[in-house]
Amino acid sequence: MDSNISRRDLLKYAGSGALTCLAVPSFTPRIANAEEKDPHFILQVIFPGGMDTHYLFDARPLEMTKNKLIQNYIGEEPNIWTGSNGQSTLATKLTNPLKPYKDYFSIINGVVMDPTFDGHEQNMAFWYTGNPFGGEFFMPHLNKLGLPLDYADIGEGQVFVMMSNTSKGVPLTNKSMKGLTEKIKKLPRLGSESHLFNHVNRRMKAISQIGNGRFSGGAWAMQDALQNISSLSDRISHLKLTETRADEKTKSSIDLMSELFKAGITQSASMVFKTDFGGQVNLDVHSGEDAKAQVTSLPTLIGEVATIFKTLKDTPYDAKRSMLDMTTVLVTTEFGRTMRGGGNFDESGTDHNSLVNTVLVGGKGIKGGQVIGSSDYQSSNAKLSGAHKSFDAEAKCIMGNPFDFDKMISRTDLPSAYDPKDYLTASSIINTVYKMYGVSKEQYRIIERNGPAARTLDGLLI
Amino acid sequence: MTSNKIISFIQLALLTSAVSCGIEPGGGSESAPVEEKKIEYTAIGNYRGYEIINQVIKDRMIHKGAEFELSDYLQKKPHGNDLESFIESTSGNLQVLLGRNTGNGLKSGYQNAQPNSINMLLWYLVVNGLADDVASNCEGETDRFNRDVTESMTKICAWPDPISKDDETLRGIWNLAMQYDAPEDEYLKWKEYILGADVAASKDRREAVLTLFVSAFYNPYFLLQH
Numbered sequence: 107m108d109s110n111i112s113r114r115d116l117l118k119y120a121g122s123g124a125l126t127c128l129a130v131p132s133f134t135p136r137i138a139n140a141e142e143k144d145p146h147f148i149l150q151v152i153f154p155g156g157m158d159t160h161y162l163f164d165a166r167p168l169e170m171t172k173n174k175l176i177q178n179y180i181g182e183e184p185n186i187w188t189g190s191n192g193q194s195t196l197a198t199k200l201t202n203p204l205k206p207y208k209d210y211f212s213i214i215n216g217v218v219m220d221p222t223f224d225g226h227e228q229n230m231a232f233w234y235t236g237n238p239f240g241g242e243f244f245m246p247h248l249n250k251l252g253l254p255l256d257y258a259d260i261g262e263g264q265v266f267v268m269m270s271n272t273s274k275g276v277p278l279t280n281k282s283m284k285g286l287t288e289k290i291k292k293l294p295r296l297g298s299e300s301h302l303f304n305h306v307n308r309r310m311k312a313i314s315q316i317g318n319g320r321f322s323g324g325a326w327a328m329q330d331a332l333q334n335i336s337s338l339s340d341r342i343s344h345l346k347l348t349e350t351r352a353d354e355k356t357k358s359s360i361d362l363m364s365e366l367f368k369a370g371i372t373q374s375a376s377m378v379f380k381t382d383f384g385g386q387v388n389l390d391v392h393s394g395e396d397a398k399a400q401v402t403s404l405p406t407l408i409g410e411v412a413t414i415f416k417t418l419k420d421t422p423y424d425a426k427r428s429m430l431d432m433t434t435v436l437v438t439t440e441f442g443r444t445m446r447g448g449g450n451f452d453e454s455g456t457d458h459n460s461l462v463n464t465v466l467v468g469g470k471g472i473k474g475g476q477v478i479g480s481s482d483y484q485s486s487n488a489k490l491s492g493a494h495k496s497f498d499a500e501a502k503c504i505m506g507n508p509f510d511f512d513k514m515i516s517r518t519d520l521p522s523a524y525d526p527k528d529y530l531t532a533s534s535i536i537n538t539v540y541k542m543y544g545v546s547k548e549q550y551r552i553i554e555r556n557g558p559a560a561r562t563l564d565g566l567l568i
Numbered sequence: 569m570t571s572n573k574i575i576s577f578i579q580l581a582l583l584t585s586a587v588s589c590g591i592e593p594g595g596g597s598e599s600a601p602v603e604e605k606k607i608e609y610t611a612i613g614n615y616r617g618y619e620i621i622n623q624v625i626k627d628r629m630i631h632k633g634a635e636f637e638l639s640d641y642l643q644k645k646p647h648g649n650d651l652e653s654f655i656e657s658t659s660g661n662l663q664v665l666l667g668r669n670t671g672n673g674l675k676s677g678y679q680n681a682q683p684n685s686i687n688m689l690l691w692y693l694v695v696n697g698l699a700d701d702v703a704s705n706c707e708g709e710t711d712r713f714n715r716d717v718t719e720s721m722t723k724i725c726a727w728p729d730p731i732s733k734d735d736e737t738l739r740g741i742w743n744l745a746m747q748y749d750a751p752e753d754e755y756l757k758w759k760e761y762i763l764g765a766d767v768a769a770s771k772d773r774r775e776a777v778l779t780l781f782v783s784a785f786y787n788p789y790f791l792l793q794h
Contacts, residue, residue: 254686255686266677272682273684275684276665276684276687277664277665277680282643282662285643286690286693289643289693290689290693293692293696296692301761302779304599306783308598308599309754309757309758309787309788310787311601312602313788313789314607315607317607319610319613320609320611320612321794323609323611323612324612324614324683324792326607326609327613327684328683328688328792330683331683331685331687332688335685335692338685342689
């Protein structure tokens with residue numbers, strides 16, 4: 107017997123109670139029951155394309171538009187949005203649909219993405235994996251209970267990110283799950299009480315032991331997944347799924363997610379909207395025409411975020427708690443946008459700006475209602491740091507301000523050069539999520555190659 | 569008691585203990601549990617995927633020209649040939665979870681191809697549906713499957729008659745599904761299972777035929793790239 111027993115082995119043996127006989131032909135592995143502890147779900151909402159944060163929670167005064175620094179097709183002065191922590195930001199009227207949920211989420215402004223790349227894929231990869239070229243997606247690291255799926259992808263959009271640990275993540279729709287539920291109810295059960303299960307389990311296990319190559323690795327993954335099939339069948343066949351209405355796709359997706367969470371199939375979900383090129387709404391507004399269209403398209407998208415909060419709030423988890431009480435919600439986009447494009451200012455579109463982003467974080471474990479972080483270039487006569495100028499010689503962008511992680515407020519100094527440890531980056535947000543979930547610090551994202559882990563936003567956590 | 573006898577006694581005791589625990593040295597028997605080493609795999613293998621498995625089944629088992637799509641076992645078939653029916657049948661899109669090429673010329677990839685609980689459940693659903701269809705041959709529904717299937721099924725449909733369990737019959741069934749995808753030893757393990765107490769004792773023909781095919785299809789040699 108190999109003395110180096112893996113965690114998976116340990117769970118299996120402990121679960122089967124087979125301590126007296128370590129070579130057990132079959133077992134019923136324990137799928138952590140979502141109800142038995144205090145479950146913690148998480149939903150990330152992604153708007154690909156790069157949403158213009160100036161139109162939302164990081165707005166600029168109209169005097170900057172008059173001075174032809176930032177294009178603003180709303181043409182109205184933004185309002186002051188003050189957080190429960192005393193910090194404030196400017197927000198346009200397009201954020202109004204989120205006002206009823208103000209206390210449920212905090213706004214994190216001035217989030218620096220990957221300043222060395224302004225590409226869509228690199229910045230999405232930076233968010234998903236901490237590396238602009240891809241790597242390990244953060245959501246599987248949160249699945250410490252060993253639920254059957256690391257995450258479910260419940261949105262209609264896609265991101266193209268190279269991720270190396272997605273074998274337990276699948277796209278699921280309300281419709282596909284509904285059809286599946288009906289089929290599975292009629293399917294012969296494949297549990298450890300069945301000789302068929304025991305045969306295929308043995309064969310998968312035997313093949314997984316042949317070597318250490320990908321074929322054996324695949325057989326190992328098959329055998330690993332096989333252990334959950336009967337339990338998963340039971341859970342799927344008991345899902346309460348509703349018909350999807352064309353005008354309520356977001357609500358239907360959240361309903362599906364809630365059912366998957368409550369059934370213990372997964373605890374994480376990713377919802378990507380179709381908001382890049384080719385989508386019904388295009389946030390990648392390089393042309394003036396597209397940029398103007400944001401005035402009507404952004405309220406729709408913000409309305410979708412409001413729908414997410416409302417649906418979670420209205421969906422009971424148990425007699426006392428709603429799904430919003432149980433679910434952390436992260437809302438982000440790829441990056442912010444430049445203040446203007448090239449050419450005629452009055453017909454200006456915008457370009458990518460990875461020096462800034464706004465992320466909304468709410469729900470379980472989060473101190474809501476706050477405004478955290480800020481960006482520079484708040485007025486026409488603002489002074490820009492050397493760090494800013496090193497990336498943006500034409501001064502077309504705003505950039506996140508340096509951040510004091512101990513005091514949880516933006517710093518007012520102007521660093522002469524960019525040092526990522528001075529800034530609030532996407533890695534800090536993910537590490538904060540890791541901290542909430544008790545993920546090992548070894549897994550924390552580092553601020554740069556050979557650098558330390560990105561600081562966590564402790565003041566964001568309850 | 570001499571020391572040799574003591575050693576023999578200990579050996580016997582260990583052997584008895586191992587047998588009672590179900591450990592068979594060398595792991596030769598089909599029913600014996602496999603001793604598990606902890607292995608650091610270089611990679612997790614992908615499924616061959618929906619398109620390839622669908623084509624393999626078509627080539628090996630389906631009558632040329634007959635309509636066949638594995639996805640029919642996952643989702644309800646479209647009611648008609650119109651666009652609406654097509655969208656209705658594909659919008660659930662469960663087949664993409666079985667490993668599919670997706671994307672366009674610029675951005676594309678082989679998606680959802682690593683085994684997870686959901687796709688293992690879906691593959692089980694698919695092979696179960698297919699096996700159930702094949703088992704229907706014993707009731708005379710043969711127009712969908714090719715001659716290889718109907719010929720191989722002639723003897724197996726005599727289950728539990730001994731002729732349905734001879735090597736030629738079982739090898740015929742195995743070859744229908746697996747052909748050269750798996751080594752001979754895999755066939756022998758499968759055959760041992762079929763002739764073992766659990767399956768061979770069954771008098772229910774449909775259940776036995778279903779088990780024969782599901783156990784052959786639901787195997788890494790059939791489903792995974794290698």
